[in-house]
Amino acid sequence: MTGAVTRYFIDVLYKGTLYSGFQVQENAHTVQAALDKALSTLFRAPVVTTGSSRTDAGVHALQNFLHFDTALPLHPQFLYKINAILPEDIVLKAIYEVPPDAHARFDALGRSYEYYLYREKDPFMKDRGYFFPYTLDTGLLQEAAAIIKDYTDFTSFSKRNTQVKTFLCKIHESYWTVSEKQLVYNVSANRFLRGMVRGLVGTMLRVGRGKLTLQDFHNVIAGKDCTLADFAVPPQGLFLVKVRYPEGLLVDDRLK
Template sequence: MNRYFIEVGYKGAAFSGFQVQENAHTVQAEVDRALSTLFRAKVESTGSSRTDAGVNARQNFLHFDTDLPLHPQFLYKINAILPADVVLNQIYSVPAEAHSRFDAVGRSYEYTLYTHKDPFMQDRGYFFPYNLNMDALQEAAEIIKSYEDFTTFSKRNTQVHTYICKIEESLWRREGERIVYNVTANRFLRGMVRGLVGTMLRVGRGKLTMAQFRTAIESKDCTNADFAVPGHGLFLMKVHYPEGLLTPYPF
């Protein structure tokens, strides 16, 4: 049995999330359907990262096993089967024990705000026409890096055993009429990036002091975080793996 990692990107607007769910339209279900159609046999993949309804991904991964040979035009044929809002960018040969979720060593997300009405940004950013103190946002983003316990920024009904995360990058930047938050960590909790963004926006608007922001983090109480920012402003940008794990399949 051969194991393969596949790299996908998708626009999340039409989906109820990434992971297969009963009676729901999901990205993983579409990928499994396309693989099963091409191989003419049932294929069930395993995803690397769950994303919520509306959330987009520049890069996400799944893995699957098969003894069947890969068609020389595998990428072309799979993309012809997949809907227009999902793309399979690459397939990789990996060791039989490799796991798309558990072998990931980090993930990078980006959250985009746009400050002036723009129909071309709809479903790809959060329209936020309010004044923001960029210095305060940047200070809050830097403060986040000094913490490891992110219980405050985890939604309830999660199945994790620890709320410890190591934040490697946390920063805001302005790009014309776009304001973008970038964050990279070894792992993320359910709703964590949206909780961070929503709570920092309260700091940027002067509704929360820096001391209150620290108190919210240290409270380990999710009712002190703001998760209200919409999913469509969020992009999973990159899933990080150990160097040398991924070998593009030699068609």
């Protein structure tokens, strides 16, 4: 006998190398499909999740959230059982009971991404970063990253054929972390457009290599034309690192 329907948020991380993106697609191997299958197997009933953020093929996540509803009780060893069922490149970290109207996508207040470049050939970074052994002016990279915070319309950094109604985004953080062997672009915003982070990185790298001036970079953003931006950086360097929700939403961890 089952009780009332309960809504749960799940916190997951995954390595996206072997997947055709996050969202369920017909005849495609996706992260969400693997999660739905594992949950349905454990509950022995169909479970359909709703994700907070769609990542492209080859993109990774240190944190992403989904929600689902069920009237069935949680197995007392839920985390152990579900992670035994999931593929080794997907991990479910926590499950939270939330109000019935909570929504993994629409309640998110913001997201943070990191994009990794590595400067020396490294087989262990091959599917987790972009090998970029070229000379870069990191000072110009930082200046370009700071410029991004001055704008709210990112039409130039949205891939075509998107369904969004607005291209407005509020950037909270935008900066590069630089070390001898690695560069990481860090960006946080209330929302992101399709392909936006890779477009920002690709275009900033042109600035760092002296192929665009800082004024050119201003002009790319102000131009509101995606043909002006450079989206040609590979997906494996991109990580979704955090999804933020209203304080107090994710407090009822069912497994603590």
